[in-house]
Amino acid sequence: MTATNHMDTSVQHVDIAIVGGAMAGATLALALARLSLSAARPLSIALIEAHLPDKQHPGFDARSIAIAHGSIFELSRLGLWPKLAHLGTAIENIHVSDRGHFGMTELNAAQFHLDALGQVVELERVGQVLFNELNKSEVKLYCPAKLAQVEPAVEGHSLVLDTGERLKAKLVVAADGLQSKVRSSFDLPVTQVAFEQTAIIANIQTDKLHQHWAYERFTQTGPLALLPMADSQGQPRLSLVWALDDARAKQMQTAPKAEFLAALQQAFGYRAGTFIDVSARHAYPLNLSYMPRPIHHRCVFIGNAAQTLHPIAGQGFNLGLRDVVSLLEVLKTALDQGDDIGSAAVTHAYLNVREHDRNSTIRNIEFLVRGFSNQYWPMALGRNLGLRLLSWFPPLKTPVAQKAMGWK
Missing domain, CATH: 3.30.9.10 (D-Amino Acid Oxidase, subunit A, domain 2)
Structure with missing residues (x-):
């Protein structure tokens, strides 16, 4: 792991840059590091997170969450549970x-x-464990560091951090929550209820x-x-x-x-x-906030950046984890076939895999909220x-x- 917060004008080239290191982003980073060990070619992974994992971290705060049985199964497969x-x-x-x-x-x-x-x-205790694991991994961790600017490009986006550091990534994964800086940088639509x-x-x-x-x-x-x-x-x-x-x-x-x-x-x-x-x-x-299409050119949105749910059924992290698992499967296939991991074929494959689950979960939760409050x-x-x-x-x-x- 590399943790930095000093001024640096050189450009770090990575395969995947994850913006946001709360539950979805940290889980994905660790799962990708594990995938890289057995992949056809190793991956370079960067994780950009604005906050250290303490009580001030908005994603690892005083809340508790219910991790469903199916999510525990997936976390076990990823070696995290x-x-x-x-x-x-x-x-x-x-x-x-x-x-x-x-x-x-x-x-x-x-x-x-x-x-x-x-x-x-x-969540606060989970955050400590996940960041301890990141410290032992090959993930390049930029923390505390905020995304200041995205410079789009055909072959890979350039990310400028508030520390002055610059990264260029073949694929950007936005896991930066409801007020996603990545989403606003691309001016992408989001539906809010x-x-x-x-x-x-x-x-x-x-x-x-x-x-x-x-x-x-x-x-x-x-x-x-x-x-x-x-x-x-x-x-x-x-x-x-x-x-x-x-x-x-x-x-x-x-x-x-x-x-x-x-x-x-x-x-x-x-x-x-x-x-x-x-x-x-x-x-x-x-x-309720959700992106109709949680993808963009060389960019995928997961977790609360893609959809933020009412907590009525405790499905927020569980749905976000299914985003992570689906993205991992799509990326593994691309790596096995030697494909460009940021290509339109990869991002659209992710969109197709996630569409039914996302839409049905969002519909069901909106029905529950309105039906049981009426x-x-x-x-x-x-x-x-x-x-x-x-x-x-x-x-x-x-x-x-x-x-x-x-x-x-």
Whole structure:
């Protein structure tokens, strides 16, 4: 690994430059380094990341995420899950309910002959592990460094960093999030849907062991999710994602602790026990953002740069990881055939592979957000009947569980 932040006017030529080193970008960089070891020809890989992996990193912050069973399978294939497994807390059961209505259902790992439906990890701790692995790899890491300018060219784009360094890459992979500098540099279109909701993110201490249960509860203001976490100093913890309208979220973010816990308890109920403490609260505006075509000349967009999802089903990283896996497969084929890895044939192959999964996931999540936040009685009746049917007829759960577990 090479880490630099000094002025340098020479040009570094690389095969692939990844812009953005959060979950998707760091995972891709490590997977490409592994692929390079067995590829027909070695790859030179650069990773450009603006922030060191600490509490100030927007991609490795205080949030926890659920890594679905299918994603763990893929991370294991890439050799990464063994490095992260010790950070995970298993989700063995998921309880889904609709507040104020009769609809509820459960998904249980044992029903599908699995140890767990997924694992919950804290992003800050994951970031430390991934960057430790990058330090041991052959990836050229430019951190902290920001992309200042992209100079397009037929044979490969030139990237100018705010450190003064310059790179030329046959393929640029944009993993630089919702406000992608790469996307804006090429002036590419992005579709955005505002849900007029804000997510309150925090860790909750309870008086009851979670026993590896996760909860998804739909309320009038939006979904409320609680994920099992590792205990802290012997105290049971749950990771909270609470979607509220913007005004209520602002109120709840600054409300006294007792008031916040009472409001949360009223919204969720006592199925997970009594809420006795809450960590620092963070607020994130909730929007759906996606690129109709996440490719450009010698450029591919992955993760949140390609699509940013509402957290209603916890599919953000899981979808982004499928971007990573698909890109790896396309690049491996190109390397095996001796093709130009930045060619239009390669970028369009990636587009074709990803189109169905991306579009169906985005459609399903928008339907869930609108359907479960709508109190129009026919809509409420329909969704509650659907939840009840899942309980009454377990075989119907299989496709739902497959989506929840990150299988296409």
